[in-house]
Amino acid sequence: MSTPAATVARTSDRSTADVTMRRLLRVPDGRDPEVREQDVHRLFSGSMLLSALRCLLSYVIFPIAAPAIGAAGGVGPAIGIPIALVALYFDARGVRRFWLADHKYRWAITGIYVAVMILVAVLLGENIAQLAR
Numbered sequence: 001m002s003t004p005a006a007t008v009a010r011t012s013d014r015s016t017a018d019v020t021m022r023r024l025l026r027v028p029d030g031r032d033p034e035v036r037e038q039d040v041h042r043l044f045s046g047s048m049l050l051s052a053l054r055c056l057l058s059y060v061i062f063p064i065a066a067p068a069i070g071a072a073g074g075v076g077p078a079i080g081i082p083i084a085l086v087a088l089y090f091d092a093r094g095v096r097r098f099w100l101a102d103h104k105y106r107w108a109i110t111g112i113y114v115a116v117m118i119l120v121a122v123l124l125g126e127n128i129a130q131l132a133r
Helices: 016-024 037-068 075-100 106-132
Strands: none
Touching: 037 075, 037 106, 075 106
16 A cells, blocks of 8 residues: 555655654654554543653552551552553654654644643652652
8 A cells, every 4th residue: 555656745744843753753754654643642631641651650559558558668669660661652652653644633642741741750850859758
């Protein structure tokens, strides 16, 4: 299944920022016909859900519910760090997938992903600092 040449934007038709982002993500010029929009949206939903789970665990379950049921308070970082790493991996993969699909909202979605990734990275740093104490 190939994309008609008229619908594929060439490098010369792209902004400098677009070309730079494609190089950074190692995305070839044009749209990858293997990437379906449905898959792109599913990956976005899944990675956002994983990041939300990470925040829920960090701010609700561990600080409030765990002490209430007598669980150890130090268990948060041991669980939070692996979840954060997985969330960051899927967020990065999601950004690249939007660019592979040459999705019309790729810049907006990239902004959302970057904001979520910054929040998760801050939580990851806090967890690492807690373990270092």
